Amino acid sequence: xxxxxPQPDPSEIVHHQSARARRRKxxxxxxxxGALNLTSMIDVIFQLLIYFVVTASFMVNEGVxxxxxxxxxxxxxxxxxxPPEIITLKLTSGDDPGVVAIERGAFVYASFAExxxxxxxxxxxxxxxxxxxxxxxxSPIVIQADGKARWQHLVAxxxxxxxxxxxxxxxxxxxxxxx
Amino acid sequence: xxxxxxxxxxVTPSMNxxxxxxxxxxxxxxxxxxxxxxxxxxxxxxxxxxxxxxxRELGEVSRVVVNVAPxxxxxxxxxxxxxxxxxxARYVKVGTGVGSQxxxxxxxxxxxxxTALRTANPDLQVLLRADxxxxxxxxxxxxxxxTAAGIGTVNLVAYLPEE
Numbered sequence: 001x002x003x004x005x006p007q008p009d010p011s012e013i014v015h016h017q018s019a020r021a022r023r024r025k026x027x028x029x030x031x032x033x034g035a036l037n038l039t040s041m042i043d044v045i046f047q048l049l050i051y052f053v054v055t056a057s058f059m060v061n062e063g064v065x066x067x068x069x070x071x072x073x074x075x076x077x078x079x080x081x082x083p084p085e086i087i088t089l090k091l092t093s094g095d096d097p098g099v100v101a102i103e104r105g106a107f108v109y110a111s112f113a114e115x116x117x118x119x120x121x122x123x124x125x126x127x128x129x130x131x132x133x134x135x136x137x138x139s140p141i142v143i144q145a146d147g148k149a150r151w152q153h154l155v156a157x158x159x160x161x162x163x164x165x166x167x168x169x170x171x172x173x174x175x176x177x178x179x
Numbered sequence: 180x181x182x183x184x185x186x187x188x189x190v191t192p193s194m195n196x197x198x199x200x201x202x203x204x205x206x207x208x209x210x211x212x213x214x215x216x217x218x219x220x221x222x223x224x225x226x227x228x229x230x231x232x233x234x235r236e237l238g239e240v241s242r243v244v245v246n247v248a249p250x251x252x253x254x255x256x257x258x259x260x261x262x263x264x265x266x267x268a269r270y271v272k273v274g275t276g277v278g279s280q281x282x283x284x285x286x287x288x289x290x291x292x293x294t295a296l297r298t299a300n301p302d303l304q305v306l307l308r309a310d311x312x313x314x315x316x317x318x319x320x321x322x323x324x325x326t327a328a329g330i331g332t333v334n335l336v337a338y339l340p341e342e
Contacts, residue, residue, distance in 0.1 A: 042199075045207065052210035053210055056210050056217075062221075062337070063336070063337065064234055065234055066332055066335075067333050069325060069333055097264075097266070113230060147314060147316035148266075150262055150312055150314065151310065151314070151315060151317075152262055152311035154315055155335050155337050156227065162233045
């Protein structure tokens with residue numbers, strides 16, 4: 001500790017401000033935020049905030065459909081009963097990307113809504129009294145499409161199968177032959 | 180008794196704006212970070228529009244988004260006709276960050292990346308996010324690569340039903 005001015009009273013040693021400084025500070029009025037005018041800074045900050053809010057793009061409107069992939073590991077059921085009948089949906093595309101031919105065996109559909117309605121009708125569901133359907137809800141549905149079919153149609157076919165409450169929907173394996 | 184109200188002229192309210200600035204800074208940083216993460220994870224594309232959509236929200240699960248990015252396009256050009264697009268994919272992006280981009284034919288690389296992610300996190304959910312106009316030829320090898328990584332279920336991403 002360097003040489004100090006004349007020692008203050010012991011009662012004042014505890015504070016780090018002299019009595020005079022404290023009085024001066026009290027006379028200045030309520031605490032100010034320095035001499036800085038913050039209005040412009042706030043304006044700029046609000047500008048930045050608005051920019052980021054406007055350019056923020058949240059993925060709020062994206063959802064998922066869960067699909068099973070064709071895997072050889074799919075457990076082949078050792079059944080004494082008949083193997084479940086596989087429903088094959090065939091999608092064929094033409095030159096117009098928006099148009100696709102939807103076939104299920106001999107049936108041809110004009111739209112995916114029609115496909116969904118028909119699949120729903122064909123579903124055997126005793127719980128809701130629909131006992132004239134041919135396929136139980138766990139019948140495998142295989143979606144087969146040629147390479148030039150657009151992804152939109154494949155997902156739409158998948159969506160139709162899911163909407164008709166089938167639980168075992170997948171895409172076809174590598175095209176082997178006309179099954 | 181009673182309070183003395185000393186008239187000293189017009190009263191200027193003095194507000195301490197420090198907390199306001201703190202909150203605004205916080206908001207800015209929040210939006211900056213979210214924007215960065217979201218734009219990194221989802222490549223810009225047009226997703227399939229379903230009618231009627233049975234898509235659902237996936238919820239909080241650990242996931243990796245596999246983006247099959249289309250060739251560059253203009254949003255206005257496709258506005259009314261989302262399928263008006265050559266249909267070729269430009270690249271496949273598995274997750275985010277460095278080294279997440281692969282060529283469409285590079286199924287080996289995609290499988291390796293997914294296997295690595297899956298060993299780190301066995302409950303990983305894969306989200307397949309492909310543009311609506313892509314040919315099935317472009318997406319099928321990617322699905323094959325996902326299968327080869329030992330993943331049995333994949334979530335196809337499409338738009339949610341309009342509220």
